[in-house]
Amino acid sequence: MRAAEQERETQRQQAEAVDNLRDILKKRNLAICVGSGVTLYSIKAADRPRLTWTGLVHNGFDYLERELPNFYQQQEKAFERARKLLDDDTATPGDLIDAASKLKSFFQSHPVKLADWLSLQFKELHRYVASPAVLESLKSLHRNGALLMTTNYDGLMEKYCGLSPLDSSDKDKLMEFNRRHCDGVFHPHGYWKNPKHIVLDAIDYYKVQHDDGVQETLRNIFTGRTILFVGCGGGLADPNFGELLKWLGEKEKNIGSSHYILLRKGELNPVPQLPLKHVRCEDYDAIGPWLEDLLDQSERSEGTSE
Incomplete structure (x- = not known):
């Protein structure tokens, strides 16, 4: 009752x-x-995994590895530390933002690549609406x-x-x-x-x-x-x-x-x-x-x- x-x-x-x-x-x-x-x-x-928060940041690292392989190799240890944070189930929001900070710092060296990466993720997103x-x-x-x-x-x-x-x-x-x-x-x-x-x-x-x-x-x-x-x-x-x-x-x-x-x-x-x-x-x-x-x-x- x-x-x-x-x-x-x-x-x-x-x-x-x-x-x-x-x-x-x-x-x-x-x-x-x-x-x-x-x-x-x-x-x-x-297409959902690449657009979660961790998926998007992971995608940014993948993009740099693919588009700037020499640059990636120079920064490989920092890349991998950030990626481990993204995959850590015990990571805090601050940890995830730290990983994103690493990604942002890399893109600051190549601002044109940042614009290109964002365009690849979002420009045609409406075509994926189901x-x-x-x-x-x-x-x-x-x-x-x-x-x-x-x-x-x-x-x-x-x-x-x-x-x-x-x-x-x-x-x-x-x-x-x-x-x-x-x-x-x-x-x-x-x-x-x-x-x-x-x-x-x-x-x-x-x-x-x-x-x-x-x-x-x-x-x-x-x-x-x-x-x-x-x-x-x-x-x-x-x-x-x-x-x-x-x-x-x-x-x-x-x-x-x-x-x-x-x-x-x-x-x-x-x-x-x-x-x-x-x-x-x-x-x-x-x-x-x-x-x-x-x-x-x-x-x-x-x-x-x-």
Whole structure:
């Protein structure tokens, strides 16, 4: 009997949370922060390993080994130490960022190669989409007033929603975005076409934490809207996300209780440093329909993008 009462109470709280999010969307005060889970779910299964956090950094080392074999041989011991960190199940987020720092330092010697590597990973990523349901739902939500932001480097949301990327490379655009004078997808960690502004290592974190344009934009979103985090689980698989929210939690200690995170059934909150409200769906296949449920029937997406 007690278990049944708890289940009814859980269902009531979930229904109230969805109703609240619907009202927030209608008032055009909803922001959706998309994490790596959305990209990983959307693309073909065979391509997912290279786009996890550790997979992406591994891929960068593989690229340097393939494209600059002499340079790789000169740095082989440092390469292998970093790769071992990526494969260590006991590695901390700091360890993984250290590995990424090694990769970034190597690319700094060959900036053209960094741009080429990022292009190889992300330019044609939309061609690998196999499950566009979540992207289509985000498109519908944006069309009905939701602001979109992502911790990812890729441009899948831009492709599906017909939007432009916004990052720290264009301070004027960010200012217009903050004033709601222009639209786009905000990338606090950078967008692949602007390699100099990609947040990849500890030095980059320091820069983004002291970047007035990024800080102001994040502060405006966190204090002026309700954020729904989607596809942002994974713990150590996405240390960038955890570090960003840790910093935000320290900067804005009293704002977390007004924001939400969408979790799969049984999934734990990956960012306990923020007291986010939990809403749940069954699994990744259910994320698209769950998001669509925030819309009125007449507003829901039709078909898929080519």
